[in-house]
Amino acid sequence: MHILDALDFHARFRSSELAILHAGGAVSFAQLRASVLAAASRIRVHGFDSNLPVGVYITDPFHQFVLTLALMHEAIPSFSGSLTYEPPPDGVAFGAYISDRHAPFMAGASVVTPDAAWFAPGPAVERRAFKSPKSLVRILASSGTTGRSKAVAFDSATIELGIRYPAMIGALGEASSMTLIGLSSGLGFRHRLGHLQMGNLQIFPPQRLVDAMNVMRIYGVKFLTASPQHLQTMLEIAESAGMTFPTLTHLRIAGSVMPRVTLLRVRARLCPNVTGDYGCTEAGMIAEAPGDLLDRIPGCAGIVHPFNKVEIVDDDDRPLAPGAEGNVRVWSPSIVTEYLGTPHEGDRSLRDGWFYPGDLGRLTPEGLLVLLGRVGEVINAGGVKVSPDLIAGTLLGFGGIRDAAAFGIDLPDRPTEICAAIVTHQPIDTAALLDSCRRVLGARAPHRIVRVEQIPRNQMGKVLVRELRQRVG
CATH class of the missing domain: 3.40.50.12780 (ANL, N-terminal domain)
Structure with a gap:
């Protein structure tokens, strides 16, 4: 038919x-x-x-x-x-x-x-x-x-x-x-x-x-x-x-x-x-x-x-x-x-x-x-799946950001939150940065961006996600 x-x-x-x-x-x-x-x-x-x-x-x-x-x-x-x-x-x-x-x-x-x-x-x-x-x-x-x-x-x-x-x-x-x-x-x-x-x-x-x-x-x-x-x-x-x-x-x-x-x-x-x-x-x-x-x-x-x-x-x-x-x-x-x-x-x-x-x-x-x-670390935020590397790569494309990483935070009363951590040594408007991410990534954009002094990584350069989550809180 x-x-x-x-x-x-x-x-x-x-x-x-x-x-x-x-x-x-x-x-x-x-x-x-x-x-x-x-x-x-x-x-x-x-x-x-x-x-x-x-x-x-x-x-x-x-x-x-x-x-x-x-x-x-x-x-x-x-x-x-x-x-x-x-x-x-x-x-x-x-x-x-x-x-x-x-x-x-x-x-x-x-x-x-x-x-x-x-x-x-x-x-x-x-x-x-x-x-x-x-x-x-x-x-x-x-x-x-x-x-x-x-x-x-x-x-x-x-x-x-x-x-x-x-x-x-x-x-x-x-x-x-x-x-x-x-x-x-x-x-x-x-x-x-x-x-x-x-x-x-x-x-x-x-x-x-x-x-x-x-x-x-x-x-x-x-x-x-x-x-x-x-x-x-x-x-x-x-x-x-x-x-x-x-x-x-x-x-x-x-x-x-x-x-x-x-x-x-x-x-x-x-x-x-x-x-x-x-x-x-x-x-x-x-x-x-x-x-x-x-x-x-x-x-x-x-x-x-x-x-x-x-x-x-x-x-x-x-x-x-x-x-x-x-x-x-x-x-x-x-x-x-x-x-x-x-x-x-x-x-x-x-x-x-x-x-x-x-x-x-x-x-x-x-x-x-x-x-x-x-099995992996793909973030699944209420059915929206996104690679952390995609978010980090997008953030690094904006001026003034020296390092970036993304991860999911499981919350008790709502879907997983997409969080991003950035390292920058200059003033930055995180609200404007979030808007820019939404224009590029749509639903896969981070919900929250947090500034940190350093992204914890192992000797191979892999982000230590558990440690980063603890730092962000």
Whole structure:
């Protein structure tokens, strides 16, 4: 089945039913299909090379979604950029960009800026077919185990499997739904396509979280997917404003394990029915846990889905007995086999048909996965993974900074804080430096910058992270 077959069906079977509520209004399934066809006709006029992916950098999430579907209609692979306009993964050649603003990384490529006419109904165009079932359809960015952005390639069959299997056990949730996870992520992409295929009403959130919370209350959102970072901010807003969400019946936490203290606050203030989701871009949803398990078992990642495989192995990739601690590796029907673009030296996270997410854990005889920490030192701040070296290298690019290091600080009541330490012998405005980092790194920027006299290192120049944490406090 083509990805758009479900939209064609819903546009005929339930043509007048609402498909999406968004900041600019609402569209039925028939109207959504008409917008996709209109955008497809505009894309066809520009004659994009179907052998090269098109990067979509559009601030409006509804228009970004429509353009993604329109590119699928035209058999052109796509990549959705983040709302912070971070560059795409290294080494992937893009044929063009559809963007509402220019960014430095787009230099030398064709950049097309759509207007309202792109989405206005017009003459229908016949759908084009991809050259083969294995043709590239979608690129998603994943930090994997390195914290550096990597391009993950998906064909239509892999996308379908990543939606079909979770839907079989109700893991995609119910209507009406909202996800705060962006379309550029694997979860955000699968969530939106999955609910479209099931004919569920989706509510696309406004950019500001407080506005999204008001939309949830006005339109009666029942199912919400959010990261620990989102939920931490939502708690602060809800508690200060006295907000409640009486229609919210199910809340899914995705991205990383949430601290128990925060989990208790979420269940008390936002929604008592909470599910934790463990997954990755490379293999999709792997396991999930109800709120009671999350509350009772520290580090609980969830019960492994019946169609997936999880093993705990030693450093030589030999499977360990149930209950033993070791490296986590996962397999799913929708697992990818390789990355596109520039290979990352030493990255062996995809090998022998398995994905190694870089987690340490144990698996109980009942199939419950419990996480114990990270194999490396990649910072995972509420699902945002970043290499400390990337942050340090960015800081060293600013004038006056002599040395720099980055690390994560685990906090009892909110997601891990990204902290950076700098050495400088001249006055420096740390607030301005933080702003500069955010412009370069987006969500991967440090939350806090601290000045120190010296970065502790060993004789090989490696940062002594534990000692640095003690100095910073």
